[in-house]
Amino acid sequence: MSADIESVEAFTERARDWLATNLPSWDDELLDDVVLQNRIFDGGFGGLAFPPEYGGAGLTLAHHKAFYETADELDRQLPGKYWVSIGMVAPMLLERASEEIKQEFLPQILRGDIVVIQLLSEPRGGSDLAGVMTRLTRDGDQYILDGAKMWSTNAYLADYGVCLARSDWDVPKHPGLSMIIVPLDRNDDVTVRRTRMADGQMGDVCEEFFDGVALPATNLIGAEGDGWSVAQTLMAHERNQTAGVGFGYLGSGNTTVMVVDRSALAASLAATARARDVLDDHSQQLADVFVDSIVTKLTSARIMRGQMLGTHEGPWGSAGKLLGSEAGHRAALASLATTGADAVVWDGDEISVENAGTAWLLARSSTIGGGTSEIQRNIISERLLSLPREPSFDRELPYSEVVRNASKF
Amino acid sequence: MSADIESVEAFTERARDWLATNLPSWDDELLDDVVLQNRIFDGGFGGLAFPPEYGGAGLTLAHHKAFYETADELDRQLPGKYWVSIGMVAPMLLERASEEIKQEFLPQILRGDIVVIQLLSEPRGGSDLAGVMTRLTRDGDQYILDGAKMWSTNAYLADYGVCLARSDWDVPKHPGLSMIIVPLDRNDDVTVRRTRMADGQMGDVCEEFFDGVALPATNLIGAEGDGWSVAQTLMAHERNQTAGVGFGYLGSGNTTVMVVDRSALAASLAATARARDVLDDHSQQLADVFVDSIVTKLTSARIMRGQMLGTHEGPWGSAGKLLGSEAGHRAALASLATTGADAVVWDGDEISVENAGTAWLLARSSTIGGGTSEIQRNIISERLLSLPREPSFDRELPYSEVVRNASKF
Amino acid sequence: MQLELTEEQEALRDTVRKFIETEVPLTTVRDLHGEPDGFSKDWWREAANLGWTSPFVPESHGGGTLSGRATSDAVIIAEEMGRLVAPGPFLPVNVVAAAIARFGTESQAEAVLPGLAAGEAFASWAFAEPGDRWSPDAFETTISVSGDKVNVAGEKAYVEAAGVADHLLVTGRGEAGLTQVLIPARTPGLTIVPGRSIDMTRRYGRVVLDGVELPATALVGAAGAAQPAVEYLLRLALTLQCAEMVGVAERTLQTTIEYGRDRFAFGRPIVSFQALKHRVADMALWVEGAKAVGEELVRAVDADADDAGMLSSVAKVHIGRRCLDIVDDCVQITGGVGVTWEHDIHMYNRRAAVDRAMFGSPEAHRRLLLTHIERQTPRGAVR
């Protein structure tokens, strides 16, 4: 970056004026996400830290952060559907994709005209992200994609996905992977299905099926076999997003918050229990909901301070995720227990989701999604506490052999 | 066994008469264990299921069981210090030892004139019983024993121990083990120390140090390399002992009971809490002490019924051990919590052990001793539920290499 | 759950299992989610033919036991229902049948039991009151006898299958104490507010009683003398519910173990990871404990033993807690698909959560047990 770019202070003033004039507040009528993002881009505030040749403003992440902070400060509407596309995929493409891809995709992504999401997890995959079974087969100057992906956030509203697939079964797990761009709007050989969750409602996550999808070889991101490395770039941006730093910070409603203040929940459960004269049966558990909430909030704040001070580097993000999601689960159980029969039964013929019982059905979402609690505990014990790694059965052998061995374990 | 032995019914009547006349009741003055066992043996009731050539009565385990049941029914005093020696070591010797050893040791053991205990666990050993590091080195027609043993119950009052030691470091773990008889009353090269427990009191368990102890090769039980197999015979008798069946059943005070009725404890804690007006803070936890106690008792009874019916064969004993010991630990914590400051502070200058705080210091004894809860969970998951075994790092290689590898794990 | 079954009971278990697997498999349970009653009356008639409604009805009225122990027979069915989260008003129909057979008049028995036994009629117990009140001490519904008339006023909640019930057994307070009355569903002054639950097939209703007048012959047992009957019925309901939860827990754990054998991560089946193995071991013991306390409760209820009440609370505490714990941890082990509609485990989670709440939560039963605990002799002095 040249030294003569606009100062962050000056930029912030300019952004403040523009935001006040051009974006409605959250109290105004809500605008469509595309309209909002188009307006931001056309106003010169899209892709602030991206180079101009890809549609960006050529500024820095400090300008980016200032823009979204100012928008939140002014309570301006911001789009909600681009946190994967602009917050995670775009910076990955900037780092890893070919010049052609960057020129074709980045301007459209940054303007909000297309949405690109990530296609990583698989239906039978579980915690082992690199254990991908989707096949990518070279065929002349194109690749053929076969398989299924799951838990792809926002795929139902996306135009493309970046898909992690296995391009070589005769080498070990990680080097056998490649990342490729797949259009999601093809009716014949690509199916995108929104996932219905345990509560009966549609989730933001989707399942996709690829049935012999032919893709030009130029759709590869990085070289064949670079897939795992590209995926790690994506995941680094995902962690930033969760932590609200870097490209991933897109203002209100665009961070996945695990740390929730549950003092009001504790209060409402205590009020219910007191009204029913059963507070004594639930008092210890309800106090723990409150204590959990305070301790989790303070721990998360401490970790963030420690990240800035340099005392909490590395995988401390896993700690915040584990604490917050497990506390949420305990709170859901406390709600179910305290509300008793009214947690699970209601008047009327209609299916309702506004009760502690239905919430309970999803109480494990946060302890599973974004890496299970078990994976977080592995990370904390191995990478934070340096305990010995789990014995490896999948790092050295050709992956086809790993799969064969696993079924005979 | 010939078919013309005395019927169990007739035997029981004879035993009843003898017991009523020859053994005092528990309300009478207490006799020394040796006097009691001598009297039982000399009366013809020692080693009931052992062959006459080894000092036994040549009867069956049914007679054995009838004798001890009748003694308990009549509330007769029974010795307490022989449960390892007579209940576990003697039947192992009968099955596995040489003719010479059987002739020399069994009559003395059965009469109670000598006590032989087992020397299996080691100070650095932990849960891996076969990972024994005590060395047994062949030297002409004798062996030299070097090393240390720990957790040897009753070693402080024993004359001999049967000791599991590593006689070959160049073969894998299990075939490198041998079992040998060691005299414990040698002052120069054998040290026996009673173990002081966390509460400051002396335990029934001991630590032994062997410093170049020369033993005749004829002291081996089984052949060199048979040690693990002999140890398994011992452990089978230990399980019987815990379950109160087979040779190990020696009447009152001679079984290691893990399943304890804690309803009276729950009642006394509830009374304390009510008197202090804090019952509401402890009510859920105290009710769980009671529930745990009932459920554990019923589960244990169900498993025993199932063993007789054939529905609960195999390692179900681990289930009872795990349930009972973990319930005991939770009860100790509930006692500590409910009794508050009075659990940990008392009047006077003297050290007291009669408080919930001191009991807490030993609350883990039962979840560690006799196989940790972790080992029980391994057994239950692998042998009862047939889940895959833990990956093995110590079964194939020479043990010297296993030890080297472990330190680099 | 019961280690020792008679040959007839084993046959019953096999028949019930097969019938559920064939007639109301999990795909059918999904379909029934959309149906107003949550079950098909034709199917219920078949179930009744197989003996689902027989145990508590005397032979003279179309029922009968296999083993001479009605509860022992009934829990076999309840447990199998739990295994496949089967639909149908099994608990309410059998509890009311037991109430009428044991505490009702002969003419009530004649009027009600043959229909219930045949699966032609339905009944439910209108017991709890709004605000999660399951303790009769807290009931406000009044049942007043004056001359040969009985007046009933109040509100009953969480009444299973209220929408299809022909008869409602209502528990309330009379001048002389706890009183029960059997009310035909279409009695003036009785309104049923239909309700749903998070369970796929189980429907509940609120019963509003406003100016209900009945002949004195509607009384089940003498006015003011219903305490023993209510205690018995509550124990029976808890016994059936706990047996169902045993089926739910055992099946969920089995299914999850199988699932985990078949899912691979890092080159090995996920159930081979020790952290999961240890949790699975604990869960297997909770199931065994649930069976042990469950079968002891069955014995006590059939024998009207003194410890039946205590055991019903112990069972509810242990099983109500652990059944949900097991399903919950199995969701975690199952991973992402465990929180989707497509996977069956949410149907078990729903049933477990509903069973946990009905007839008093584990927390409420711990409170009940305290009374029992405080009657025990304390051990030693506490400083």
Place this chain on the structure above:
Amino acid sequence: MQLELTEEQEALRDTVRKFIETEVPLTTVRDLHGEPDGFSKDWWREAANLGWTSPFVPESHGGGTLSGRATSDAVIIAEEMGRLVAPGPFLPVNVVAAAIARFGTESQAEAVLPGLAAGEAFASWAFAEPGDRWSPDAFETTISVSGDKVNVAGEKAYVEAAGVADHLLVTGRGEAGLTQVLIPARTPGLTIVPGRSIDMTRRYGRVVLDGVELPATALVGAAGAAQPAVEYLLRLALTLQCAEMVGVAERTLQTTIEYGRDRFAFGRPIVSFQALKHRVADMALWVEGAKAVGEELVRAVDADADDAGMLSSVAKVHIGRRCLDIVDDCVQITGGVGVTWEHDIHMYNRRAAVDRAMFGSPEAHRRLLLTHIERQTPRGAVR
């Protein structure tokens, strides 16, 4: 525990750590088990010279803070004491020093503080009453003022280091409300019943007050006006105690992890087993949470913030519970030697159990928090 220390505070931490490691290592702690006071007065004078008794004493009386935040300084020492379960009446001396410095008269300060600061004199807070009573609402000790005399009667329990105390700060009820008075140990009518605890070095006493008469100048603050002082001192005591437990928990976990790296079973170090690794990961997070809530409490106490009382209970619930949980699971991980006298972990278990109980158990503090919770605005309506 505190992420941001000043340079002077870092130097204090290092000095304290070195001093404890050198002067009262664990072998010395074992020896002190047999000593009546549980610590050596000569050693305490050295500790005082290093600043252990300074933070709450004004410079004019021989004390002074390093950072201007007395509690922030003091918890550094408390945490290091926890790390090696060090002896010495650190908590009672500092709490009484804080009480006199903040709420006492200048002549009380002159009479008491220099001695405490120099480590020549000792003091303790006679606060709780027999029967595990830590709530002033339940106190029965009376402090009555008539003219220029004060009469004190009652009984105080769990008074740390009562046997060596020269001054006892006694909390009681007067006509006008909560009142505190400073009593010289050798006052007629004051009897100290010496006591022990399960801790290796910590001694406690019961203080019986029968016909104690003092001049009105013994009052600390006005009669009946001690409520704010008592609340402050209780928060301070909990803060020091929680800091100590953080030291206990962190050190125990570290030591156990190292131990587990060095012990082999089945050809691998025991800490390589996933079931242990997952428990260790949870414990490490509990420690981190303990530090987070501990340092926030320090901030609140030093600032007299509105949330200090609530935070002191939150800290006691989390740390009081998790510190003991950690030591307890570390005993399990350590295996057999963990329940022997020879291994050091029982000394940590002792301290953790004593700290858990003193100044109110986690259970009691949960109860206190409920009052706070019920003052929050509930979220949404609950049916």
